[in-house]
Amino acid sequence: MKVKPNNYIAIEFPSRSVNEGLARAAVAAFAAQLDPTLDELGDIKTAVSEAVTNAIVHAYPQEIGKIALRACIFDGNLLEITVRDWGCGIADVEKAREPLYTTGGEERSGMGFTIMESFMDSLAVRSKNGKGTVVTMKRRIALRTARR
Amino acid sequence: MEVISSGEGRELTLTLRGELDHHAAKEAMRNLEWELDAALPSKLTLDFSGVSFMDSSGIAVVMRALKRMRAMGGSAAIKNVPPQAKKVFTAAGIFRIVPLEEGEKSNESKTE
Numbered sequence: 001m002k003v004k005p006n007n008y009i010a011i012e013f014p015s016r017s018v019n020e021g022l023a024r025a026a027v028a029a030f031a032a033q034l035d036p037t038l039d040e041l042g043d044i045k046t047a048v049s050e051a052v053t054n055a056i057v058h059a060y061p062q063e064i065g066k067i068a069l070r071a072c073i074f075d076g077n078l079l080e081i082t083v084r085d086w087g088c089g090i091a092d093v094e095k096a097r098e099p100l101y102t103t104g105g106e107e108r109s110g111m112g113f114t115i116m117e118s119f120m121d122s123l124a125v126r127s128k129n130g131k132g133t134v135v136t137m138k139r140r141i142a143l144r145t146a147r148r
Numbered sequence: 149m150e151v152i153s154s155g156e157g158r159e160l161t162l163t164l165r166g167e168l169d170h171h172a173a174k175e176a177m178r179n180l181e182w183e184l185d186a187a188l189p190s191k192l193t194l195d196f197s198g199v200s201f202m203d204s205s206g207i208a209v210v211m212r213a214l215k216r217m218r219a220m221g222g223s224a225a226i227k228n229v230p231p232q233a234k235k236v237f238t239a240a241g242i243f244r245i246v247p248l249e250e251g252e253k254s255n256e257s258k259t260e
Contacts (some may be wrong), residue, residue: 017171024201042201042232051202053170099240107173109207111240118239 005072005080007033014064015056015085024048027071027081031037033142034077043101043119044079044139051083051135057104059087059133081120084134090127097125150198151179153187158222160189169232173205177212184213190222193249197228206233207240214246222246225249 009030024045031044048069051143055067070082090096097117102110117123120137127133149172150165162183166172175188184192192213199206210226217224227249237243 017169017174020169020171021167039231042235045201046203046232046236049169049201053203053205057170107170107177107205107208109204109211109240111204111207115204115236115239119235138183 003074004045008070008072010067010068010070012068013021015060015067015087017056019067020052020056023067023069024053030071030073031079031141034073035144036141037144040139040141044081045128047116047119047137047139048081048083050116051081051137054112054135055083055085055087055133056089057108059085061088077143078102079139079141081137081139082134084132086132089129089131090107090125090133091129093125093127132137149167149173149176149179151176151183153178153183155187155189155193158188158190159193160184160187160191161193161195163195163198167201168199168206168209169201169203170205173209176209180209180213181216184220185215188220189217190220192222192224194224194226195228196226196230196233199233202236204234204236204240206236207242210237210242210246 009147027048028041028045036130065085072080074080078121095101097113099114100110102108116137120139122138124136149168152163153160155161162180164176168176194213214224225247
């Protein structure tokens with residue numbers, strides 16, 4: 001009994017860091033039909049950037065792998081974003097979600113999940129060692145009555 | 149990621165331009181360290197007025213700069229942070245560690 005989205009996009013790309021900008025721009029362009037504020041759009045772009053960067057840095061540390069990004073719109077102006085990889089998986093999801101925890105060294109801040117959590121309404125992380133990770137984020141876009 | 153340096157004496161301002169994500173952060177860190185090594189400032193100000201997007205990679209860049217400045221016995225500050233980047237810094241509590249300075253010009257009113 002899975003609810004069908006009213007609209008969706010699905011894109012796939014290799015885990016190259018140059019694709020981070022493309023990923024958030026694609027979701028932002030898709031989300032535009034919900035008439036978000038600049039603020040809401042900024043939150044969504046930031047969360048997508050964090051999720052995709054995690055997959056690039058952590059899921060495939062030694063190789064280039066596949067990342068699938070999906071954005072769906074459901075009734076009630078609900079935007080759902082899924083970032084999936086088939087990489088190494090997260091050994092301890094609880095720990096990974098803690099602020100400042102990182103295995104990424106000096107280049108990373110350890111704030112990725114914290115930012116996804118605080119910028120979106122909900123965040124779910126499913127991971128299996130050696131199989132991959134699925135990050136699902138939801139955000140309801142406020143309906144604005146006073147439109148031009 | 150472009151890093152433009154200005155300032156006089158021991159005070160250095162580095163203005164970042166572009167989208168500061170993980171892809172851009174590697175180059176930004178390299179440029180920033182190169183500028184710090186060349187100028188050896190006692191005070192560094194990072195100007196974010198030209199940053200059109202920033203994720204948590206920006207936090208790592210600021211922390212790296214702060215670490216370098218402290219190692220030289222200096223200090224660091226941030227200014228002219230656009231609203232989107234400000235939200236990321238605030239979520240990470242960065243302004244408790246690196247002070248946010250009043251900028252001479254604010255482009256916040258423009259983007260909102």
